[in-house]
Amino acid sequence: MAIEFAPLPLPPSADPSKFIDFGREVKGVDPATLDPKSERFAEIHDALYKHSVLLFRDVSMTPEQQYALTKAFDPKSEDYGHGNNKTEGTKKSILHPDLKTIPRVPQVQLIGNGTVYNHEGLVEAKLKHPSHTTFHKTRVSPEDEAKGVTRFYRWHIDAALYDLSPPRVTTLYGLIVPNGPPQVCRYDDGTGDELPVPLGTTAFVSGKTMFDILPPELKSLAVRSKVRYAPHPYVWMAPAHAMPNALGIETEGLELPLNELPPWEESKIKAFPVVWKNPTTGELHFEVHPCGAAELLVDPVPAGAKREGALFPDGAHLTELKEVRELLYKMQRPAIAPKLVYPHDWHENDLILFHNRGVLHTVVGAFTPDQVRAFHQCNLAASDDPTGPSLEDVKKWA
Structure with missing residues (x-):
């Protein structure tokens, strides 16, 4: 069966002309059993770098399989992108509350919201969805929050940014995805920009577009x-x-x-x-x-x-x-204008691969304490640093 690459369903807020090559849903292949040496993996590899975000629906994947798939994009890589167990162990780190390590596969992290029991060797994992309320200088009022108003949390690249090289690829696998009404992400930066978003979306913007639209x-x-x-x-x-x-x-x-x-x-x-x-x-x-x-x-x-x-x-x-x-x-x-943002509408057993060296992304929204959400995340500190523009690129654009 041939692999099919279908355009991602864009929200009405998106400008389709800016997403011609961005994002694809992949059909006709099981990402959990891909042979890294196969032509099918080579096809997925090239598609990821061309389209930045790949979505697989209805996936059944163990932590071991997720690690193997992530590693296939950089076979010399080994450790989690922030160093195995280092992020959670550094209690002063802003990432400390967000991640729980899967004991038998320390390259895979459990993230989400609420309390998860007896999960992949974790007897009890108390998860907290990162929220702007704990990190931003100002916050949405409780009254507006009750009406579904929210914010982006932190636009970022997955990377330690110290000692370790930025991962090439991040894989995100949705295990438990709570249902709820959509929210409105408010920019609150004086522009009046707002973005309708699904509950608990992961939002992506293209680094290529970010460069292309610069004067x-x-x-x-x-x-x-x-x-x-x-x-x-x-x-x-x-x-x-x-x-x-x-x-x-x-x-x-x-x-x-x-x-x-x-x-x-x-x-x-x-x-x-x-x-x-x-x-x-x-x-x-x-x-x-x-x-x-x-x-x-x-x-x-x-x-x-x-x-x-x-x-x-x-x-x-x-x-x-x-x-x-x-x-x-x-x-x-x-580049984070509403028309340039892809907010993914998560379903259970969705697997997303994204080119971590080609996009910026952010967690969005907020959950109540009783809304349980569980995802597996994997990225690996790369075996090399990213390559910058060539001399020809500099001459062309400088």
């Missing part, structure tokens, strides 16, 4: 820049507050001082290109985790390139958090 001067800046992340960024950012549209941190000076972080080494601090090159298509994807960014390093415009109108034509090293954040926000905010 020339910001494309030039993007291809010439690297972002340097804070050491142990999830501990560093834990006392701080996110912006209301979840695209970065408010600059209030609340980040944990570097001398109060867990021990860290300068050599393990990560500095990545702002745009990452897709290994299959050659396209450029804007891939920055705005919450963990600490500095920007900008190269000069190349010899012979137009300097007029260029930002930092002689290069720059930006270390003031407010300036770094405002520049990144200026580049990233257009």
Whole structure:
């Protein structure tokens, strides 16, 4: 049986012209039993890099099979993307409450909401769906929340951003998906933007689109820049507050001082290109985790390139958090407009694979304590760092 790739059902809010190549539902293949050396896996591999998000419906998958499928995209990878058991064990980390490790397959995490009993070796797992109410500087009023108003939680890439390389692929498998009325995700950033969303959606935006829609001067800046992340960024950012549209941190000076972080080494601090090159298509994807960014390093415009109108034509090293954040926000905010967001409507036994080096995503919404939700998540710290733009790319866009 031939593999079929069908377009994802887009919500009315989406601009179809911006989703021509984004996202596919895959039919005719069981992802749990894919042979990594088969032509069928090669077809899935290339489709993921071309379409960024792949959806499989009605999947039956063990944690071992999910780990094997995730690892097939990077056979040299081994450990969970934040380091096996390290995220949950670092109690100061903002990720600490969100993840429970499957004991026999530590690369797979149990996430969700409510209490789950006797699950894959976990006698009792108390899960908490990440909510803007615990992370944002401001929050939706309880009255509006009761009416179904909510927010994005945190736009991000799955990555430790310190010591380990960002995973190539994340797999998300929905086991228990509670039903409930749709919500309205409010941006609350002065634009009036709102997005109707299914309860508990995972929202995705394309890093390729994020780069493609930039004006020339910001494309030039993007291809010439690297972002340097804070050491142990999830501990560093834990006392701080996110912006209301979840695209970065408010600059209030609340980040944990570097001398109060867990021990860290300068050599393990990560500095990545702002745009990452897709290994299959050659396209450029804007891939920055705005919450963990600490500095920007900008190269000069190349010899012979137009300097007029260029930002930092002689290069720059930006270390003031407010300036770094405002520049990144200026580049990233257009791409989270409602018409560019794909909010997935989860069903039980949905499996989503997404190109973690090609999209940004976020948890959305809120559940009541008695609404049980259980997902398995797997991503693996990659065997390599992402590749930035080539010299030809820089010359083309700078």
